[in-house]
Amino acid sequence: MAxxxxxxxxxxxxxxxxxxxxxxxxxxxxxTAYDASATPGGPADKAAGLAATAALAPRLADLQERLYAAxxxxxxxxxxxxxxxxxxxxxxxxVKHVIGxxxxxxxxxxxxxxxxxxxQNHPFLWRIMKALPGPGEIGIFDRSHYEDVLIARVRELxxxxxxxxxxxxxxxxxxxxxxxxxTVVKVFLHIxxxxxxxxxxxxxxxxxxxxxxxxxxxxxxxxxxxYQKAYEIALKRCTTxxxxxxxxxxxxxxxxxxxxxxxxxxxxxxxxxxxxPGNFDVDESRRRLLAT
Amino acid sequence: MAxxxxxxxxxxxxxxxxxxxxxxxxxxxxxTAYDASATPGGPADKAAGLAATAALAPRLADLQERLYAAxxxxxxxxxxxxxxxxxxxxxxxxVKHVIGxxxxxxxxxxxxxxxxxxxQNHPFLWRIMKALPGPGEIGIFDRSHYEDVLIARVRELxxxxxxxxxxxxxxxxxxxxxxxxxTVVKVFLHIxxxxxxxxxxxxxxxxxxxxxxxxxxxxxxxxxxxYQKAYEIALKRCTTxxxxxxxxxxxxxxxxxxxxxxxxxxxxxxxxxxxxPGNFDVDESRRRLLAT
Numbered sequence: 001m002a003x004x005x006x007x008x009x010x011x012x013x014x015x016x017x018x019x020x021x022x023x024x025x026x027x028x029x030x031x032t033a034y035d036a037s038a039t040p041g042g043p044a045d046k047a048a049g050l051a052a053t054a055a056l057a058p059r060l061a062d063l064q065e066r067l068y069a070a071x072x073x074x075x076x077x078x079x080x081x082x083x084x085x086x087x088x089x090x091x092x093x094x095v096k097h098v099i100g101x102x103x104x105x106x107x108x109x110x111x112x113x114x115x116x117x118x119x120q121n122h123p124f125l126w127r128i129m130k131a132l133p134g135p136g137e138i139g140i141f142d143r144s145h146y147e148d149v150l151i152a153r154v155r156e157l158x159x160x161x162x163x164x165x166x167x168x169x170x171x172x173x174x175x176x177x178x179x180x181x182x183t184v185v186k187v188f189l190h191i192x193x194x195x196x197x198x199x200x201x202x203x204x205x206x207x208x209x210x211x212x213x214x215x216x217x218x219x220x221x222x223x224x225x226x227y228q229k230a231y232e233i234a235l236k237r238c239t240t241x242x243x244x245x246x247x248x249x250x251x252x253x254x255x256x257x258x259x260x261x262x263x264x265x266x267x268x269x270x271x272x273x274x275x276x277p278g279n280f281d282v283d284e285s286r287r288r289l290l291a292t
Numbered sequence: 293m294a295x296x297x298x299x300x301x302x303x304x305x306x307x308x309x310x311x312x313x314x315x316x317x318x319x320x321x322x323x324t325a326y327d328a329s330a331t332p333g334g335p336a337d338k339a340a341g342l343a344a345t346a347a348l349a350p351r352l353a354d355l356q357e358r359l360y361a362a363x364x365x366x367x368x369x370x371x372x373x374x375x376x377x378x379x380x381x382x383x384x385x386x387v388k389h390v391i392g393x394x395x396x397x398x399x400x401x402x403x404x405x406x407x408x409x410x411x412q413n414h415p416f417l418w419r420i421m422k423a424l425p426g427p428g429e430i431g432i433f434d435r436s437h438y439e440d441v442l443i444a445r446v447r448e449l450x451x452x453x454x455x456x457x458x459x460x461x462x463x464x465x466x467x468x469x470x471x472x473x474x475t476v477v478k479v480f481l482h483i484x485x486x487x488x489x490x491x492x493x494x495x496x497x498x499x500x501x502x503x504x505x506x507x508x509x510x511x512x513x514x515x516x517x518x519y520q521k522a523y524e525i526a527l528k529r530c531t532t533x534x535x536x537x538x539x540x541x542x543x544x545x546x547x548x549x550x551x552x553x554x555x556x557x558x559x560x561x562x563x564x565x566x567x568x569p570g571n572f573d574v575d576e577s578r579r580r581l582l583a584t
Contacts (some may be wrong), residue, residue: 069503095397104396105387105434111397142397197581204578210570211361218580278502286496288510289489 017041017262023188023245029232036192037251042258049254056261057101063268064138066275068106071136073276076181079267080132080139081260084146085189086227087217088199090250091142094189097257098264099140108133111142124148124166125173135181138264145170146186146234153230154223167237174243183267184243187260188235189250193224309333309554315480315537321524328484329543334550341546348553349393355560356430358567360398363428365568368473371559372424372431373552376438377481378519379509380491382542383434386481389549390556391432400425403434416440416458417465427473430556437462438478438526445522446515459529466535475559476535479552480527481542485516 020041023029043049067077081099083091092111099107110131119127125145133139149166152158158166174184191199200217203209220227239245246263250256312333315321335341359369373391375383384403391399402423411419417437425431441458444450450458466476483491492509495501512519531537538555542548 069500072503092397096395099396100392102396103388104391104394104399105384105401105403107396109397197584200581201578204574204581207569208361208567210572210574211364211568213570213572213577215572215577218577218584221581221584275500276503277499278505280502280505280507282496282502285505285507285510286493289492289496289513292489292510292513 016266017259018244018246018266021246021248021259021263023235023239023247025236025239025241025244027236029236031190031228031232034190034247034249036190036195036249038249039252039255040249042255046252046254049252049258053097053101053254053258053261056258056265060101060261060265060268061103063265063271063273064102064106066273067138067268067271068103068136069275070273071134075273075276076135077183077271077273078133078135078137078139078181079183079185079264079271080141080177081264082141082144082146082184082186083189084144084150084187084231085250086191086196086224087220088196088203089189089191090253090256091189093253094187094256094260095140095142097253098260099138101261102138106137107140108137109140109142112144112147125169128173132177132182139182145173146238149234150227150230153233154226167234170238171240171243174238174240178242183271185263185267186238186243186245187263188231188245188247189256190247191250195251196221196224308558309551310536310538310558313538313540313551313555315527315531315539317528317531317533317536319528321528323482323520323524326482326539326541328482328487328541330541331544331547332541333554334547338544338546341544341550345389345393345546345550345553348550348557352393352553352557352560353395355557355563355565356394356398358565359430359560359563360395360428361567362565363426367565367568368427369475369563369565370425370427370429370431370473371475371477371556371563372433372469373556374433374436374438374476374478375481376436376442376479376523377542378483378488378516379512380488380495381481381483382545382548383481385545386479386548386552387432387434389545390552391430393553394430398429399432400429401432401434404436404439417461420465424469424474431474437465438530441526442519442522445525446518459526462530463532463535466530466532470534475563477555477559478530478535478537479555480523480537480539481548482539483542487543488513488516 043052067079070077083094085091095109099109108131112127115127128145131139131141149163149170152166153163177184200213200221203213235245235247248256248259335344359371362369375386377383387401391401400423404419407419420437423431423433441455441462445455469476492505492513495505527537527539540548540551
């Protein structure tokens with residue numbers, strides 16, 4: 001294939017963003033080896049990135065509508081986007097800018113906070129199960145069951161033996177989702193230690209952002225190495241063929257938004273949902289309707 | 293007040309869209325007296341309408357963020373938009389085009405279909421209660437508890453005596469919402485009989501829209517007068533100071549989107565939510581952060 005027309009004719013397996021960002025299985029992961037300000041496979045600069053993301057919007061909206069339409073005829077397929085990342089890594093910004101490109105009626109968004117007393121009375125996957133998207137929907141988790149092997153590990157909220165079993169529980173759970181028609185897209189928003197400082201300072205410098213800040217954020221930041229380690233383990237142990245992890249460098253917000261839009265597009269294109277045929281006689285229906 | 297600067301200095305009570313579209317209490321309502329293709333208070337034409345709606349987007353998003361931010365400091369206020377109207381009146385289109393202007397993470401959208409067996413095992417307000425927005429959120433009901441006095445009346449799903457009590461139950465329920473900080477904005481999307489025919493024909497003429505059509509739609513259309521009557525009664529009996537009904541002429545989609553955006557804006561501006569102050573020492577926090 002000639003390189004100059006490669007953008008149009010490329011084979012998805014070879015040059016897709018999924019391929020580029022997918023966390024490889026089996027290997028130990030060293031997050032410090034990944035440049036958080038990189039833009040792999042992405043547009044040349046911010047202006048091009050914003051334009052490219054905007055250009056994806058109609059295709060995303062069209063595929064979403066087809067996915068939803070298909071569900072009305074029994075297609076159980078759906079998508080679940082899982083967003084994880086350190087404080088300020090842009091989980092909320094992704095929902096605003098990427099999920100904002102979709103029809104809100106087909107999106108089921110859930111932000112997971114510290115478990116409520118009721119949630120604590122159940123296994124850690126209980127609240128996750130309740131928030132899953134239905135057929136035809138796009139589910140979005142802002143944090144997820146991975147908190148139960150991240151903060152739970154760093155803060156030692158459960159015994160180490162129980163923690164160890166959770167990775168396998170998560171893999172089996174996600175496999176059951178895949179078996180049920182859920183395309184699971186797990187995104188780790190990778191920011192640098194310096195970028196987090198800069199974003200926290202921005203919140204301090206702007207009184208309209210003070211509500212997003214609390215002193216606990218600095219304390220959590222103090223445990224950065226332990227969190228990075230917990231992420232490395234979670235990424236390694238839970239990147240599977242059924243539900244791979246994607247590592248998205250997230251220091252540049254425009255790249256983050258483009259990359260996640262593009263990842264969703266690639267998954268939706270692979271699903272290739274189609275409008276279902278009607279189960280009625282069109283001419284007869286038209287005749288009856290015109291008679292009213 | 294001079295007329296030419298009236299647009300900027302107008303008093304909300306005098307010239308607000310809320311005032312113009314609000315269904316008056318106490319009086320018998322005759323829907324045939326309302327022109328569904330009218331554009332009361334609206335822009336001059338479609339192009340101006342689309343531009344005006346787009347121009348509202350930043351203000352809506354800003355007020356939504358303030359509302360959400362305020363909730364993190366204990367402000368319980370929130371908004372509930374209730375959308376009702378005949379088939380094809382544009383409930384789904386409103387969610388797509390108007391609610392699409394907001395940050396999806398702060399929107400809690402629920403489309404009510406025919407009650408499930410579990411829902412039927414409970415009083416009609418049970419499923420409504422479960423779908424209410426939390427503090428700081430904007431809730432959107434695509435259909436609502438009003439179906440229980442609309443289709444329930446037309447199809448005689450419950451004895452007339454029980455139906456009669458429901459209007460009062462609804463008023464008390466909505467009063468309890470208002471008491472709890474919920475701004476209830478109830479919108480009746482008013483389309484004409486001819487416009488509905490034309491929109492149903494469009495669905496038949498476009499195979500990509502066949503999934504939105506079913507034969508039952510023609511049967512329901514056959515009961516148009518009974519539905520209009522049921523709406524007239526519901527609007528009359530349930531337009532209250534706590535939760536007034538707004539009648540939005542909806543034959544013109546651009547006007548519908550503008551009017552509902554504008555109604556939401558007026559209510560959000562009245563709430564006037566403000567960013568809460570931080571509960572921390574900014575300088576001390578900055579110093580600690582810079583030391584990391």
